[in-house]
Amino acid sequence: MPELNLVLLGPPGSGKGTQGERLQEDFRLPYHATGDILRAAVRNGTELGAKAKEYMDRGDLVPDDVMVGLIAERVSRSEASDGFILDGFPRTTAQAEALDAKLDELGRTLTAAILIDVSDDEVIRRLSGRRTCVKEGHIFHVEFDPPKNDDICDICGARLEIRGDDKPEVVRNRLRTYHEKTEPLVAYYEDRGILRRVDGSPPPDEVTDHIRAMLATLKMEEQL
Numbered sequence: 001m002p003e004l005n006l007v008l009l010g011p012p013g014s015g016k017g018t019q020g021e022r023l024q025e026d027f028r029l030p031y032h033a034t035g036d037i038l039r040a041a042v043r044n045g046t047e048l049g050a051k052a053k054e055y056m057d058r059g060d061l062v063p064d065d066v067m068v069g070l071i072a073e074r075v076s077r078s079e080a081s082d083g084f085i086l087d088g089f090p091r092t093t094a095q096a097e098a099l100d101a102k103l104d105e106l107g108r109t110l111t112a113a114i115l116i117d118v119s120d121d122e123v124i125r126r127l128s129g130r131r132t133c134v135k136e137g138h139i140f141h142v143e144f145d146p147p148k149n150d151d152i153c154d155i156c157g158a159r160l161e162i163r164g165d166d167k168p169e170v171v172r173n174r175l176r177t178y179h180e181k182t183e184p185l186v187a188y189y190e191d192r193g194i195l196r197r198v199d200g201s202p203p204p205d206e207v208t209d210h211i212r213a214m215l216a217t218l219k220m221e222e223q224l
């Protein structure tokens with residue numbers, strides 16, 4: 001059976017998380033968002049989990065080798081024998097190299113790195129239009145899902161605000177960081193011939209259809 005070992009790439013607001021969850025259901029692959037891997041490892045108190053916790057407790061980033069080790073633990077489980085989907089790692093070329101080396105040790109290799117491409121303007125439009133209620137965190141969007149009354153949550157009546165992360169200047173900063181770190185990563189996977197670009201600007205269902213069709217083709221090619 002051909003494996004689908006996937007990495008998801010895309011800017012904040014690209015809908016990467018949503019697409020990852022849908023792919024997981026479609027192809028029955030475990031979906032691993034980096035944050036979830038970390039939290040689970042810490043909770044389960046594995047050796048690597050304890051190590052990761054030390055860094056997190058100090059407010060430091062978890063080093064690449066620890067992170068790659070944690071991913072390897074997950075990928076080695078039987079649930080991932082048909083493949084897996086990673087989101088949030090790698091973020092840098094160094095991490096991508098470390099991941100490739102580790103997968104190689106495990107006799108695995110990445111099938112594709114899927115880049116969900118969304119323009120900066122669209123990201124800013126999506127994120128800066130979000131309004132979050134201060135009480136329960138219900139989310140609205142001035143354009144796509146407007147509340148009935150400006151600045152008031154339809155669900156709980158609390159005040160709506162623009163979260164710090166969604167302020168246009170903050171979004172621009174996040175995008176700058178994303179481009180600096182991720183563009184070399186995109187080039188890295190392009191060099192390896194496994195980059196697949198998907199236009200992330202249409203509605204989520206359409207994006208899912210595109211990815212699904214692309215992966216079905218990939219699977220067929222792998223079987224030949």
Ligand SMILES: [Zn+2]
Binds near residue numbers: 138154
């Ligand atoms: Zn609310």
